[in-house]
Amino acid sequence: MFPTLPIGPLSIQTPGLLLLIGVFLGLNLAERRAAPRGVPADRLYSLVFVMFLSGLAGARLSFAAQHPAAFRAAPLSLFALDPALLDPFGGLATAALAALIAGRRWGLALWPTLDAFTPALAVTAVFIGLANLASGKAFGAPTSLPWGIPLWGESRHPTQVYQALGSAIILAILWKRFGRPAPPEGGLFLQFAALTAGLILFVEAFRGDSRLLFGGLRQTQVIAWIALALCLGLLERKRSRLAAEAGAGDPLSENRSPQQQ
Amino acid sequence: MISAQPFFRRALLIGILLLGLGWTFFSRVTTENAAEGRAPAPQAGFPAPAFELTDLDGRLVSLTDLRGRPVILNFWASWCAPCRAEMPALQAVADEYAERGLVILAVNAAFQDRAEDAVAFVAQNGLTFPILLDRDGQVNRRYQVHSLPTTFFIGPDGLIREVVIGGPMSSASLRVRAESLLESVP
Numbered sequence: 242m243f244p245t246l247p248i249g250p251l252s253i254q255t256p257g258l259l260l261l262i263g264v265f266l267g268l269n270l271a272e273r274r275a276a277p278r279g280v281p282a283d284r285l286y287s288l289v290f291v292m293f294l295s296g297l298a299g300a301r302l303s304f305a306a307q308h309p310a311a312f313r314a315a316p317l318s319l320f321a322l323d324p325a326l327l328d329p330f331g332g333l334a335t336a337a338l339a340a341l342i343a344g345r346r347w348g349l350a351l352w353p354t355l356d357a358f359t360p361a362l363a364v365t366a367v368f369i370g371l372a373n374l375a376s377g378k379a380f381g382a383p384t385s386l387p388w389g390i391p392l393w394g395e396s397r398h399p400t401q402v403y404q405a406l407g408s409a410i411i412l413a414i415l416w417k418r419f420g421r422p423a424p425p426e427g428g429l430f431l432q433f434a435a436l437t438a439g440l441i442l443f444v445e446a447f448r449g450d451s452r453l454l455f456g457g458l459r460q461t462q463v464i465a466w467i468a469l470a471l472c473l474g475l476l477e478r479k480r481s482r483l484a485a486e487a488g489a490g491d492p493l494s495e496n497r498s499p500q501q502q
Numbered sequence: 503m504i505s506a507q508p509f510f511r512r513a514l515l516i517g518i519l520l521l522g523l524g525w526t527f528f529s530r531v532t533t534e535n536a537a538e539g540r541a542p543a544p545q546a547g548f549p550a551p552a553f554e555l556t557d558l559d560g561r562l563v564s565l566t567d568l569r570g571r572p573v574i575l576n577f578w579a580s581w582c583a584p585c586r587a588e589m590p591a592l593q594a595v596a597d598e599y600a601e602r603g604l605v606i607l608a609v610n611a612a613f614q615d616r617a618e619d620a621v622a623f624v625a626q627n628g629l630t631f632p633i634l635l636d637r638d639g640q641v642n643r644r645y646q647v648h649s650l651p652t653t654f655f656i657g658p659d660g661l662i663r664e665v666v667i668g669g670p671m672s673s674a675s676l677r678v679r680a681e682s683l684l685e686s687v688p
Contacts, residue, residue: 242646244648244649244667245648245649245667247648247649252648252649252650252668254649254667254668304678305674308674308677308678308681310677310681311673311674311675311677311678311681312674314673314674314677315672315673315674315677318672318673318674318675319674321672321674321675323669323670323671323672323674323675324668325666325671325672325675325679326672326674326675326678377545380545393540393541393543393545393548394540394541394542394543394548395541439518439522442522442525442526443525445529446525446528446529450546450547451531453531456530457530457531457532458526458527458530459526459529459530459531462525462526462529463526465522466519466522466523466526469518469519469522470519473515473518473519474515477511477512477515480508480511481508484508
């Protein structure tokens with residue numbers, strides 16, 4: 242566990258640094274693989290910039306809306322350089338909404354843009370696991386298995402390593418598809434999302450800090466299962482439509498044999 | 503054959519979802535393996551490690567004696583700029599919530615700070631909450647404090663609710679967390 246990295250008089254927060262490296266590497270990869278999907282690389286960066294700014298503002302405003310009394314007592318705190326005053330879900334929702342609006346204004350189609358972003362998401366997912374390992378968060382349940390890591394006074398499942406390794410495997414599985422667009426549109430993104438939801442569903446079982454629902458069910462697993470079902474359902478619908486179009490004589494279909502044609 | 507492909511694919515998808523449902527049910531947390539009886543550790547969800555330190559007046563303060571009251575435990579040093587910047591906000595929150603039972607303890611990293619600088623800073627800023635001196639660094643090590651300031655929010659049950667590494671924390675941030683801690687007082 243290395244939550245901070247001392248560099249001279251400065252103390253850099255390692256998890257944040259790892260996330261920044263992940264986003265940087267991921268965007269670099271996405272930029273190089275975006276062109277065949279018809280998404281200009283500079284538009285990808287513009288979209289990230291819009292999402293970053295709107296996400297930050299949304300996270301702060303959402304936090305303030307949930308705790309109005311605290312901000313009434315200290316209104317200037319609204320502009321404080323304090324990351325503890327951010328609501329991540331509010332930030333994510335605002336960033337997604339801003340991306341939708343900006344994408345529509347710039348004429349970016351939703352599914353190809355999500356496909357173009359997938360390499361960035363896949364690389365960042367690996368670094369999220371590493372960032373959790375550095376901070377000691379998302380820790381595992383106690384275990385006597387030989388690969389357990391000593392953390393918070395006990396030998397625990399290295400769930401952060403499971404997460405990072407699983408994400409690296411997903412990255413390797415999808416790697417060849419990053420630069421080769423294939424129908425259906427959005428298929429790459431949905432495959433990544435389904436694989437990641439499956440990974441979370443699996444790894445969460447070894448976590449020692451799960452939030453619980455009724456009957457001891459783990460909240461994250463329930464959310465991951467719903468996400469998995471949605472992604473698989475959408476993927477299946479897109480494939481069925483593609484097959485129907487191919488059957489109806491769609492000249493763009495790649496999967497038909499010469500006999501079928 | 504062509505019509506059989508979607509059938510098998512859909513059967514596979516339903517199989518995956520059923521497997522996921524089974525795994526979710528199988529790995530649910532039972533009362534036997536619930537997060538109870540954890541050893542103290544400086545992490546959210548764990549009991550706060552116990553300590554005893556003396557304050558600037560030589561009085562002994564024990565964290566265990568404060569069980570039943572919410573505690574904000576701040577690690578600081580007088581040479582640390584963000585620590586200095588957040589002290590007025592800590593004092594404001596201490597004044598505002600003292601009557602409701604909130605305790606603020608500021609552990610000075612005395613093993614790497616000069617006592618006269620710490621005393622001067624406290625006097626200059628009119629800090630009234632206990633300033634504890636960690637002369638040998640044992641409490642900093644026990645709480646795995648790698649950078650200053652680091653603040654632990656401890657519930658009345660002695661469990662750490664949140665750890666904030668770095669600063670300065672704003673007064674709104676401290677108020678929100680103070681309110682949250684006070685809500686958990688039975």
